[in-house]
Amino acid sequence: MSIRVAKTGNEAVAEAMRQIRPDVVAAYPITPQTEIVQLFSGFVANGLVDTEMVTVESEHSAMSATIGAAAAGARAMTATSANGLALMWEVVYIAASMRLPIVMPVVNRALSGPINIHCDHSDTMGARDSGWIQLFSENAQEAYDNVLQAVRISEDPNVLLPTMVTMDGFIISHAMEVMEMLEDEKVRQWVGEYVPLNPLLDVENPVTMGPLDLFDWNMEHKRQQAEAMVQSKPVILQVAEEYAKLTGRRYSLFEEYKLDDAEIAIVVLGSTAGTAKVVADNLRQQGVKAGLLKIRVFRPFPAEEIANALKHLKAVAVMDRSDSFNAVSGPVFAEVRSALYGIANAPIIVDYIYGIGGRDVKPDHIESVYNDLAQIAAQGKADRLLTYLGVRE
Secondary structure (H helix, E strand, O other), X not given: OOEEEXXXXXXXXXXXXXXXXXXXXXXXXXXXXXXXXXXXXXXHHOOOOXXXXXXXXXXXXXXXXXXXXXXXXXXXXXXXXXXXXXHOHHHHHHHHHOOOOOEEEEEEOOOOOOOOOOOOOHHHHXXXXXXXXXXXXXXXXXXXXXXXXXXXXXXOOOOOOOEEEEEEOOOOOOOEEEEEEOOHHHHHHHHOOOOOOOOOOOXXXXXOOOOOXXXXXXHHHHHHHHHHHHHHHHHHHHHHHHHHHHHOOOOOOEEEEOOOOOOEEEEEOOOXXXXXXXXXXXXXXXXXXEEEEEEOEEEOOOHHHHHHHHOOOOEEEEEEOOOOOOOOOOHHHHHHHHHHOOOOOOOEEXXXXXXXXXOOOOHHHHHHHHHHHHHXXXXXXXXXXXXXXXXXO
């Protein structure tokens, strides 16, 4: 039986980590993530979990220590945000290249400068090509569920890639909501015992980790890493199906909301999906065939599946909570537009960059996007590709 509780996003994720019982957690504080490792350190201090808690001098060291522990055969975790993730940059790539199944909650926050502690997706979008699986969460419930599933996904022998589980800073991390947790024993049975493949401490089967890898073999190793990302997609779906049987909560690569008969739709990630669903409901009552596609799995990017879900629409707006600074679009738009390339009678697609640095996105902002889409659908063309939503131009 599930336990109904009121938790913030940070509390929900810390509880998930406690139930997973990692062997090692290396931690360094950064707003708005700090509370996750602070709460977890309390669990360790109070004897609620038998985890080696390593406090380090920087986020770079936190990821380095996590890599060392995982390479030695431990189930290892850490957590971070924004500038902390940026400081990890070198070793974030190393974790994926060494095929270490690390799970890292990331509380989304704007990257500096100027200094800003509020939400946008520039941190994890900046790391989108680092080789990590990326799961985005709409609320505290999804953050909790995603962390539990991430362990099974990363540790699958066909995957062996690290996973970032993201949630929007302050909006989810510090806001309290009613959610359901599993009993501790059910989680322990669900995640199982970690059986590492070729750990450094297995002296009977010695391995080399992180060697010099030049033009003679590097490309083959990178190709293996790329194939692991391809193989992760069916694993993500299989784990989600098993989790649905355990909890009744069903997840997939993305969520389709009133999309089957929609004529116009928004594509979005994270907490804004909840606001967009309310707006879509209101527009439906007015006779507008509005829909929504919420991306949960950004890496691996479900291009074919998203194209199939969107191809019947007249117009689509992608909402990007970060900017690529490529003078064209945000990162999510580039991926979705690429997925739709070559589709016969594909919908007209436009991009809206919003919520940078924690700028509020309100229902009337989202309604204005749907209104723009209705006009685009009616005239059969878009007057402009990119709009900065709610900015003082």
